[in-house]
Amino acid sequence: MTLHEKLSSGKFVITAEIAPPRGTEWKKVIEEIEPLRGRVDAFNVTDCQRSMLRMSSIAMSKILLDSGFEPILQLTCRDRNRIALQSELLGAAALGIRNVCLMTGDFTTLGDVPQAKPVFDLDSVQLIKSVSDMNRGKLINGKDLDEPTSFTIGAVFNPFAGPKRLQVWKLEKKIRAGAVFIQTQPVYDVKTAREVAETIKDLGGKAIIGLLPIRSVRMANFMEKLNPGSVPTDLRRAVEKAENPAEYGWKYTIDLAKAISEFADGIHFMLVGKIEELADFITYLRNNHGRNE
Amino acid sequence: MVTVKLKPIEEILKYLKKEWNVGIVGCEIGSSRCKNGGLREAKKLAEVLALNGYTVAFISSPGGTCILERLKKNILRDIEEKCDVVVSLACGAGTQVLAENLDIPVITGVDTLFIGAETDSYTFKEYCIACGNCIISSTGGICPVARCPKSLLNGPCGGAINGRCEVDSSMPCIWYVIEKRMEELETIASLKLPQPPADHSKFIHPRELKVED
Numbered sequence A: 001m002t003l004h005e006k007l008s009s010g011k012f013v014i015t016a017e018i019a020p021p022r023g024t025e026w027k028k029v030i031e032e033i034e035p036l037r038g039r040v041d042a043f044n045v046t047d048c049q050r051s052m053l054r055m056s057s058i059a060m061s062k063i064l065l066d067s068g069f070e071p072i073l074q075l076t077c078r079d080r081n082r083i084a085l086q087s088e089l090l091g092a093a094a095l096g097i098r099n100v101c102l103m104t105g106d107f108t109t110l111g112d113v114p115q116a117k118p119v120f121d122l123d124s125v126q127l128i129k130s131v132s133d134m135n136r137g138k139l140i141n142g143k144d145l146d147e148p149t150s151f152t153i154g155a156v157f158n159p160f161a162g163p164k165r166l167q168v169w170k171l172e173k174k175i176r177a178g179a180v181f182i183q184t185q186p187v188y189d190v191k192t193a194r195e196v197a198e199t200i201k202d203l204g205g206k207a208i209i210g211l212l213p214i215r216s217v218r219m220a221n222f223m224e225k226l227n228p229g230s231v232p233t234d235l236r237r238a239v240e241k242a243e244n245p246a247e248y249g250w251k252y253t254i255d256l257a258k259a260i261s262e263f264a265d266g267i268h269f270m271l272v273g274k275i276e277e278l279a280d281f282i283t284y285l286r287n288n289h290g291r292n293e
Numbered sequence B: 001m002v003t004v005k006l007k008p009i010e011e012i013l014k015y016l017k018k019e020w021n022v023g024i025v026g027c028e029i030g031s032s033r034c035k036n037g038g039l040r041e042a043k044k045l046a047e048v049l050a051l052n053g054y055t056v057a058f059i060s061s062p063g064g065t066c067i068l069e070r071l072k073k074n075i076l077r078d079i080e081e082k083c084d085v086v087v088s089l090a091c092g093a094g095t096q097v098l099a100e101n102l103d104i105p106v107i108t109g110v111d112t113l114f115i116g117a118e119t120d121s122y123t124f125k126e127y128c129i130a131c132g133n134c135i136i137s138s139t140g141g142i143c144p145v146a147r148c149p150k151s152l153l154n155g156p157c158g159g160a161i162n163g164r165c166e167v168d169s170s171m172p173c174i175w176y177v178i179e180k181r182m183e184e185l186e187t188i189a190s191l192k193l194p195q196p197p198a199d200h201s202k203f204i205h206p207r208e209l210k211v212e213d
Ligand code: SF4
Pocket: B127, B128, B129, B130, B131, B132, B133, B134, B135, B136, B143, B144, B145, B146
């Protein structure tokens, strides 16, 4: 079943995130995710995430397809104007890429090429709308496409960003503009996950909750600094006390994922890390979860 | 107003020859107000040049160096008579008007920065990038085009944390300011409406404004 089919038939989906290489050596990336074949429904392929220069997400998505994995092409507004975005998307469609996750993108100066010109011609809402229009056979200039595209459109949501009300309104705009599934920033407690899933579902989107296992005290502090209020004090204390913080963080994530699978439409693993264990966990989840097979 | 910042002296000296008579032209509108290129700075620069063995033959700081009519009336002839080179402390516009209307080389002594609002005394902030299609009547009179680094029109990005901007945490995320203002004005609900992409064809430089009588 494709991601699209799973989402539309109300099945629980599991996505994970991979980054294209800093270079051309794509084989290693594919080898790494091999244990997840048939377990993860689709892989987000990041678009120079955090503005760090890497291989094109379109090329890497095509490599995934050719290797028998389903990609979710991430595309940001940071580096391309509306002509480039639409042209790339047509190319992606022709290559057989069906899922996209569209976002504004981190700012250029946060990455490793701070001198680059930031583009931001469109924002996420406008890009999503323009891809919905492509699915209806129209380009952004109003001209007809020879054949409508058939992208399944995703978007992102950070529950820890503000102002709250404007963030939720923007989420609503994304869903109204045509975003079908929403992948979130990493969440570390059931209560937040439940609230976020409800917010997304109420607006008519499919809620795919982001998870990123904590591996160390340093990482816990980093995540809390990045998204204040995201790492519960109890979790941080437990990680501090743990003999093996990575082990603890992993178990915590698995428990959280189990709880989330009761109410969300999916989970999104943002760091593949312990691939074998993740593969085992997904098998477990599938065997114990009616909505996913 | 247009804000400028004096360049390091070494960068100015690179373009000067010791045998030249140097003219220094500031601007009493923008450059002077931001203390980086008015009469006072022109005089200071003259002192530094003299100390380094250069001859300064002319100093002036007109009220609007980008207004050709004023330059013609007041200083162009003087400069041509006395100088072999001009160092301009006016903004890029004023400096170019000088360059286009003098036969001698004109070099700039400043970096032109932005259209600045002086919200605290001598603190200038970029409030407008002259996008040619002003939308601030629908954002509570506060501009996300200039004051959000991504010029977002549909609300804040996911990096807006605790009121701060992801690009530079010393800056507020302007969407917090817009929210507060529109809340006070009771116009906040209009932010629910999706905004179409900006028309960048209004923002192609160089632009021109011709005023009819
Ligand atoms: S929208 Fe902003 S940048 Fe554009 S003209 Fe108005 S204040 Fe200036």
